[in-house]
Amino acid sequence: MTDRRAWLPQIAAAKQQGYIPVIAEIKASSPAEGDLIGNRSIADIVAAYEAGGAACISVVTGQWFGGHIDMLSETAATTSLPVLRKDLIVNLDQIKQSQDYGANAVLLTRKILRPSHLAKMIELCLNLGITPFIEVASQDEMADITSDNRIIVAIANRDIGRKELDINSGYKSLNLIDHLHANVGARISASGISSAEDASKLIQAGFDGLLIGTSILKAANPAQAVREITSIHQ
Numbered sequence: 001m002t003d004r005r006a007w008l009p010q011i012a013a014a015k016q017q018g019y020i021p022v023i024a025e026i027k028a029s030s031p032a033e034g035d036l037i038g039n040r041s042i043a044d045i046v047a048a049y050e051a052g053g054a055a056c057i058s059v060v061t062g063q064w065f066g067g068h069i070d071m072l073s074e075t076a077a078t079t080s081l082p083v084l085r086k087d088l089i090v091n092l093d094q095i096k097q098s099q100d101y102g103a104n105a106v107l108l109t110r111k112i113l114r115p116s117h118l119a120k121m122i123e124l125c126l127n128l129g130i131t132p133f134i135e136v137a138s139q140d141e142m143a144d145i146t147s148d149n150r151i152i153v154a155i156a157n158r159d160i161g162r163k164e165l166d167i168n169s170g171y172k173s174l175n176l177i178d179h180l181h182a183n184v185g186a187r188i189s190a191s192g193i194s195s196a197e198d199a200s201k202l203i204q205a206g207f208d209g210l211l212i213g214t215s216i217l218k219a220a221n222p223a224q225a226v227r228e229i230t231s232i233h234q
């Protein structure tokens with residue numbers, strides 16, 4: 001398997017080199033948009049994301065989004081960029097499974113995990129050398145995130161419970177970022193990001209990176225779409 005770079009150094013390196021760290025996502029379909037991949041292979045998409053300067057790759061393996069665990073190993077075999085598994089991960093075995101399939105970060109969705117269980121999952125990730133990528137969607141969900149510079153916190157612009165149909169909800173993360181009081185390794189704005197202008201506002205608000213799926217998958221030229229965001233001048 002490819003020797004994978006670590007998440008936080010990769011995000012820091014992109015910033016240091018003057019690029020916006022983009023976590024570019026591979027997602028088979030969305031309830032709002034339908035098929036997002038068409039006749040492309042995972043290798044085609046990864047190549048475009050790398051050409052656009054993506055810092056990291058996210059792979060949605062969840063069935064809601066037409067995903068499958070094999071998409072993870074296929075991606076991991078194609079790139080040395082850091083790889084995140086996005087799925088409804090609720091037990092410790094899924095964390096080990098994610099690593100076996102090539103992920104070096106896993107999504108932990110605060111909304112569906114009790115704080116004590118979330119703490120155990122974070123601990124296992126850190127023991128295994130996996131970066132916990134904790135997603136929150138409200139002020140309440142951020143309240144019990146504790147400071148740890150080895151974790152990533154992603155603030156979602158959409159509510160997972162609405163199955164991505166709340167497309168016009170605006171950039172919720174812009175209002176929430178100042179309520180995240182924990183010191184963490186990186187703060188990411190996730191979901192619904194569709195223009196360089198909006199990406200720029202999110203970075204100016206203090207985010208260390210952006211997770212983007214649908215808009216770059218739908219773009220006529222995904223490499224260019226990623227490049228337009230990674231190369232924004234601040």
Ligand SMILES: O=C(O)c1ccccc1NCC(=O)[C@H](O)[C@H](O)COP(=O)(O)O
Binds near residue numbers: 060213
């Ligand atoms: O948010 C979750 O808990 C979740 C769990 C499993 C699979 C997907 C999940 N969320 C949706 C996404 O991750 C979005 O695909 C991602 O944020 C990208 O959003 P977009 O740019 O709007 O496609």
